[in-house]
Amino acid sequence: MGNDLLARRARLLGPNVPTFYARPVEIVRGQGSSLFDADGQRYLDAYNNVAHCGHCHPRIVKAICEQAATLNTHTRYLHEGILDYAEALLGKFGFDGQLLMTCTGSEANDVALRMAQAVTGKRGFIATDNTYHGNTTAVAHLSTRRPPIGGWPDHIRRVPAPDSLAPLGGSLEAQPEAFAANVAQAIAELEESGHGFAGFMLCPIFANEGMPGIAPGFLDQTVEVIRRAGGLILCDEVQPGFGRIGSHFWGHEWLGFTPDVVTMGKPMGNGHPVAGLVAKPDVMAAFREAFGYFNTFGGNPVSVAAAMETLRVIEDEGLQENAAQVGDYLLQRLRELSHPLIAEARGLGFFLGIELAQDGEPASEAAGRIVEAMRERHVLMGRVGRAQHILKIRPPMVFNRADADEMLEKLAQSFEELPA
Amino acid sequence: MGNDLLARRARLLGPNVPTFYARPVEIVRGQGSSLFDADGQRYLDAYNNVAHCGHCHPRIVKAICEQAATLNTHTRYLHEGILDYAEALLGKFGFDGQLLMTCTGSEANDVALRMAQAVTGKRGFIATDNTYHGNTTAVAHLSTRRPPIGGWPDHIRRVPAPDSLAPLGGSLEAQPEAFAANVAQAIAELEESGHGFAGFMLCPIFANEGMPGIAPGFLDQTVEVIRRAGGLILCDEVQPGFGRIGSHFWGHEWLGFTPDVVTMGKPMGNGHPVAGLVAKPDVMAAFREAFGYFNTFGGNPVSVAAAMETLRVIEDEGLQENAAQVGDYLLQRLRELSHPLIAEARGLGFFLGIELAQDGEPASEAAGRIVEAMRERHVLMGRVGRAQHILKIRPPMVFNRADADEMLEKLAQSFEELPA
Numbered sequence: 072m073g074n075d076l077l078a079r080r081a082r083l084l085g086p087n088v089p090t091f092y093a094r095p096v097e098i099v100r101g102q103g104s105s106l107f108d109a110d111g112q113r114y115l116d117a118y119n120n121v122a123h124c125g126h127c128h129p130r131i132v133k134a135i136c137e138q139a140a141t142l143n144t145h146t147r148y149l150h151e152g153i154l155d156y157a158e159a160l161l162g163k164f165g166f167d168g169q170l171l172m173t174c175t176g177s178e179a180n181d182v183a184l185r186m187a188q189a190v191t192g193k194r195g196f197i198a199t200d201n202t203y204h205g206n207t208t209a210v211a212h213l214s215t216r217r218p219p220i221g222g223w224p225d226h227i228r229r230v231p232a233p234d235s236l237a238p239l240g241g242s243l244e245a246q247p248e249a250f251a252a253n254v255a256q257a258i259a260e261l262e263e264s265g266h267g268f269a270g271f272m273l274c275p276i277f278a279n280e281g282m283p284g285i286a287p288g289f290l291d292q293t294v295e296v297i298r299r300a301g302g303l304i305l306c307d308e309v310q311p312g313f314g315r316i317g318s319h320f321w322g323h324e325w326l327g328f329t330p331d332v333v334t335m336g337k338p339m340g341n342g343h344p345v346a347g348l349v350a351k352p353d354v355m356a357a358f359r360e361a362f363g364y365f366n367t368f369g370g371n372p373v374s375v376a377a378a379m380e381t382l383r384v385i386e387d388e389g390l391q392e393n394a395a396q397v398g399d400y401l402l403q404r405l406r407e408l409s410h411p412l413i414a415e416a417r418g419l420g421f422f423l424g425i426e427l428a429q430d431g432e433p434a435s436e437a438a439g440r441i442v443e444a445m446r447e448r449h450v451l452m453g454r455v456g457r458a459q460h461i462l463k464i465r466p467p468m469v470f471n472r473a474d475a476d477e478m479l480e481k482l483a484q485s486f487e488e489l490p491a
Numbered sequence: 492m493g494n495d496l497l498a499r500r501a502r503l504l505g506p507n508v509p510t511f512y513a514r515p516v517e518i519v520r521g522q523g524s525s526l527f528d529a530d531g532q533r534y535l536d537a538y539n540n541v542a543h544c545g546h547c548h549p550r551i552v553k554a555i556c557e558q559a560a561t562l563n564t565h566t567r568y569l570h571e572g573i574l575d576y577a578e579a580l581l582g583k584f585g586f587d588g589q590l591l592m593t594c595t596g597s598e599a600n601d602v603a604l605r606m607a608q609a610v611t612g613k614r615g616f617i618a619t620d621n622t623y624h625g626n627t628t629a630v631a632h633l634s635t636r637r638p639p640i641g642g643w644p645d646h647i648r649r650v651p652a653p654d655s656l657a658p659l660g661g662s663l664e665a666q667p668e669a670f671a672a673n674v675a676q677a678i679a680e681l682e683e684s685g686h687g688f689a690g691f692m693l694c695p696i697f698a699n700e701g702m703p704g705i706a707p708g709f710l711d712q713t714v715e716v717i718r719r720a721g722g723l724i725l726c727d728e729v730q731p732g733f734g735r736i737g738s739h740f741w742g743h744e745w746l747g748f749t750p751d752v753v754t755m756g757k758p759m760g761n762g763h764p765v766a767g768l769v770a771k772p773d774v775m776a777a778f779r780e781a782f783g784y785f786n787t788f789g790g791n792p793v794s795v796a797a798a799m800e801t802l803r804v805i806e807d808e809g810l811q812e813n814a815a816q817v818g819d820y821l822l823q824r825l826r827e828l829s830h831p832l833i834a835e836a837r838g839l840g841f842f843l844g845i846e847l848a849q850d851g852e853p854a855s856e857a858a859g860r861i862v863e864a865m866r867e868r869h870v871l872m873g874r875v876g877r878a879q880h881i882l883k884i885r886p887p888m889v890f891n892r893a894d895a896d897e898m899l900e901k902l903a904q905s906f907e908e909l910p911a
């Protein structure tokens with residue numbers, strides 16, 4: 072079965088199309104926090120942040136169906152749907168904003184970069200050296216995963232990501248100031264190069280960096296440096312947003328700063344391809360003045376219906392509170408896990424990580440073995456971090472206490488199998 | 492009503508968000524070739540190429556609903572849906588290809604550019620000087636609509652678009668060779684600049700250029716020039732594809748050449764945000780080797796279900812044949828329209844244009860007046876071309892003879908009102 076599918080896949084889609092796991096899983100059905108394979112076997116989903124309200128949430132499916140049967144067209148005609156959604160979404164922000172809708176988080180980040188360019192008239196950007204913000208050409212330049220053809224562009228500068236095992240400045244206490252100093256230096260280099268400094272794009276919980284050693288206030292000095300230089304703070308909320316971190320609806324609220332642009336994606340429509348960004352009105356106006364942006368599918372009534380119902384379900388079902396409560400429980404129990412390779416368990420709500428290390432060095436291979444062992448036990452999770460040495464637990468927001476217990480039990484078993 | 496909506500829109504979405512028409516239309520419902528406003532008034536849709544099989548086609552709505560209720564997740568798990576679709580879609584091509592799925596045509600074109608870079612190891616691109624291929628940063632650089640912040644990038648070179656009123660080389664006969672000569676010169680310039688030549692991105696019916704004075708074989712000399720230089724031909728089928736031109740399923744088949752990459756978008760899922768590209772296997776392999784591309788929503792089972800049912804409906808309902816027959820009828824009747832400003836009516840299937848000119852100069856204002864007059868008569872159409880002087884008729888593929896007659900009658904009335 073799996074081998075036939077893999078061969079057919081390689082023939083029709085080409086080589087190197089990414090899959091999860093040494094033995095990839097064929098999934099045919101989803102419900103809540105469960106996924107089912109072709110043989111009807113259940114997998115516990117502790118990974119997917121797209122099916123935010125649970126796989127195939129009936130209310131969201133119904134909203135999509137009803138609107139798809141009524142109207143699906145572009146925003147060059149007027150429609151109340153996008154306005155009602157904008158009103159509801161903007162109400163979730165602590166600052167005045169306006170909404171632009173796209174289809175993917177990558178598209179949203181691609182627009183955010185141009186917003187900063189429109190406001191500042193400059194081209195240069197800063198990102199951390201261990202990040203990922205999406206897959207368009209311009210956004211992929213922020214990532215260090217693979218060099219573009221022709222080499223890295225000169226208008227992107229990278230600052231060292233915060234780290235837990237080896238904190239910047241030598242200690243967790245010194246890390247915020249050291250981070251800000253590196254940002255100041257990158258700004259100076261960009262100004263000197265002639266590109267100038269347009270903005271800093273970051274995830275406010277440094278999710279892809281593995282949430283290393285950060286706490287509220289971490290960015291305070293950095294924000295001051297950026298403001299003083301006239302640059303914009305582009306806040307990628309694709310991972311922390313929509314209540315995932317439990318204590319707050321957005322990551323930037325938790326960290327304690329006000330961004331100029333907030334981008335969002337994956338969970339926004341519970342799997343429907345909808346994404347967008349919220350920008351301060353002067354930023355939006357500058358962008359709309361400088362660029363003639365139009366996105367054919369962006370903000371269509373069906374995508375908006377999916378997004379609106381997702382927002383309502385998060386509220387009606389108390390999913391942010393669930394992430395806070397079950398997430399807290401999970402984190403406590405993860406901290407009780409005992410194994411010599413576990414350096415730290417940490418996290419916020421339903422974004423949790425277990426950093427594995429040996430003699431202070433990332434234990435990447437062991438992290439890979441745990442992920443595979445969990446897959447064989449039918450629990451789906453992933454890993455993250457500079458060396459892919461941090462186990463990543465990021466379940467749908469409906470993950471309940473029983474799900475947590477099942478995962479914890481199997482995780483303990485998987486660690487027991489692991490050589491010390 | 493409209494004014495309140497516009498004010499609310501400006502408040503929530505910001506200024507300069509594009510709309511159609513001096514008096515924008517609020518659309519609340521769609522069915523087949525009809526759109527309905529909030530007062531229940533019907534508009535004939537002669538513009539939307541996204542609702543390819545007609546607005547809210549019940550079979551496609553059903554396919555979306557059923558799959559959305561079953562599973563919607565990413566392609567890192569295996570799923571037969573994308574493979575079945577790939578097989579069906581690739582069967583529509585006259586060459587061996589492999590499929591990569593995205594959410595928008597812009598994303599597909601953004602990937603296509605990187606495919607050419609991966610194959611050639613070079614960075615330079617050519618496009619016509621009156622084109623549009625999408626809205627990501629990298630793809631928007633191909634368009635001349637607005638300059639990027641920091642100025643036009645040096646690795647993009649533009650060649651003069653073909654033209655009807657003022658053909659390249661002085662005549663329609665000389666135009667193909669003159670076009671190819673300009674491409675050869677642009678390639679030489681790119682090589683000299685150090686960027687090198689990666690590829691030429693074009694629409695095979697030059698849709699945004701207004702389909703000016705081209706016929707099968709038009710690109711033969713250009714293709715030879717490109718091949719000799721080792722560059723790729725990136726064929727943007729977002730507008731001509733999926734049978735719209737009537738005589739062929741793809742624009743490149745009509746023009747008579749084999750591209751290296753074909754991109755597609757708008758009509759692919761009848762409005763669902765799905766897009767993709769088909770590339771020759773060696774091109775796909777080079778891309779997958781050079782770039783670690785993953786698109787979260789791309790190729791998800793719901794998007795694939797929408798695309799699959801769209802493909803089936805095109806075949807089952809004979810929509811390509813309908814475009815050929817009703818399109819032919821429309822073109823004949825458009826050619827009988829008599830007005831001093833009509834320079835030429837031309838087109839293929841359901842992509843038709845009426846070029847307006849006065850003393851050999853584009854009659855842009857008159858074209859605008861016709862579009863507005865038609866909107867007041869409840870027929871939705873647009874315009875295109877270097878000076879927005881070409882009326883664009885591009886209806887859903889279910890547009891029937893009665894729709895055509897209604898449009899023709901109202902078009903005749905609108906021209907009668909126009910000062911000569």
